[in-house]
Amino acid sequence: MHAINSEMLNQIIYIYLISSLSAVCYCLENGLARTPPMGWLSWERFRCNTDCTNDPYNCISERLFQVMADLLVSEGYASAGYEYVNIDDCWLEKHRGPAGQLLSDHKRFPNGMKALSDYIHARGLKFGIYEDYGNYTCAGYPGIIGYEESDAIQFAAWNVDYVKLDGCYAQPYDMDRGYSEFGRYLNSTGKPMVYSCSWPVYQIYAGIQPNFSAIQSHCNLWRNYDDIQDSWASVENIIDYYGNNQDIIAPNAGPGHWNDPDMLIIGNFGLSYEQAKTQFAVWAILAAPLLMSVDLRTIRPEFKDILLNRKIIAVDQDPLGIQGRRIYKHKGIEIWSKPISPVYQIYYSYAIAFINRRTDGTPSDISVTLKELGLINLSGYRVEDLYENVDYGILYPHTKIKVKVNPSGVVMLKAETQYLKNV
Numbered sequence: 001m002h003a004i005n006s007e008m009l010n011q012i013i014y015i016y017l018i019s020s021l022s023a024v025c026y027c028l029e030n031g032l033a034r035t036p037p038m039g040w041l042s043w044e045r046f047r048c049n050t051d052c053t054n055d056p057y058n059c060i061s062e063r064l065f066q067v068m069a070d071l072l073v074s075e076g077y078a079s080a081g082y083e084y085v086n087i088d089d090c091w092l093e094k095h096r097g098p099a100g101q102l103l104s105d106h107k108r109f110p111n112g113m114k115a116l117s118d119y120i121h122a123r124g125l126k127f128g129i130y131e132d133y134g135n136y137t138c139a140g141y142p143g144i145i146g147y148e149e150s151d152a153i154q155f156a157a158w159n160v161d162y163v164k165l166d167g168c169y170a171q172p173y174d175m176d177r178g179y180s181e182f183g184r185y186l187n188s189t190g191k192p193m194v195y196s197c198s199w200p201v202y203q204i205y206a207g208i209q210p211n212f213s214a215i216q217s218h219c220n221l222w223r224n225y226d227d228i229q230d231s232w233a234s235v236e237n238i239i240d241y242y243g244n245n246q247d248i249i250a251p252n253a254g255p256g257h258w259n260d261p262d263m264l265i266i267g268n269f270g271l272s273y274e275q276a277k278t279q280f281a282v283w284a285i286l287a288a289p290l291l292m293s294v295d296l297r298t299i300r301p302e303f304k305d306i307l308l309n310r311k312i313i314a315v316d317q318d319p320l321g322i323q324g325r326r327i328y329k330h331k332g333i334e335i336w337s338k339p340i341s342p343v344y345q346i347y348y349s350y351a352i353a354f355i356n357r358r359t360d361g362t363p364s365d366i367s368v369t370l371k372e373l374g375l376i377n378l379s380g381y382r383v384e385d386l387y388e389n390v391d392y393g394i395l396y397p398h399t400k401i402k403v404k405v406n407p408s409g410v411v412m413l414k415a416e417t418q419y420l421k422n423v
């Protein structure tokens, strides 16, 4: 049994409250991404497969995005909130057109980007595209440098709703100027476009301390860390990064501006069922964009159910937009907590994820009072499990809760603050 050391927890919760209260920002207000963007993105699962001759069903082509758009609607993802259909790298011709314009690959996108955009919009969805601030995209297609203004105008003409701007083949020290300039060009088109930046991650890799207030004032979301890969090790690595660096990272998130720990890989080859539940829980605690990168034609039902868990989606999409934190980590057991609505006086509601990073093959018991989790409203909290159908009823700060967490799994609770003084 893992009983939680309350002194340690209280200290962490204190730091947490202080830093979330002090977050003031002059952030981008383009009216977009008031909650973390949700949708589908091709990269992690489909990569740069351009071989439509031998692999027509999986290559990066208009057909792939049309099929995924159809499935987002017909399989219920759209009604759960997943709205963006986002193209990643490898949609371009290798060279620009004679007037310097971007050209989509004429074989794989025979009808062009506007037709694909129309197809997606006709289904009530939104259309996202990928480019790169440098000379080339990461996979070697033309980047935007030298064409920033005309490319922004081109995206608007294609009715693009979301632009992911990568940072390969660019100078990281030039990004403060370049990313903000391109953001201004996007805004001055008059077409609202979510702006996803890779600005901080390339600067961090180059040893530059990113200027997060500048990033917040130009971007709706940004990548901080490594690309996700199809493995639990990769997910754990990202979870550790966001936990270890939360004092710097978490205060930067809020409505309109989000940290992006990268795509959801749930339903692919690398994660077990437990691990997939853990990724979804932690991404929701982090107020992360929920961008699925999975083959929606073949996803198994149990993974689909995770992605469609509306209670956990609601945690991610909570209107307060507060990024949660790791409040406890000891011997492979972690507790993550996110303040959510409703709020009563000074008392937030919380989503709480108990994570078992241990590999000793049997579930671990975790036992903790609500007070030790920072839940001190004497009127109590209505506590429910967000994966299992368990309602704990109203619990009070002194109540001890005990959860059993599977190896590499999670138990996720919501504690809704109570309005009436019942004590």
Ligand code: GLA
Binding pocket: 043, 088, 089, 137, 138, 139, 166, 227
């Ligand atoms: C970088 C990005 C990825 C993906 C690839 C495409 O690695 O971080 O998310 O866009 O480029 O080449």
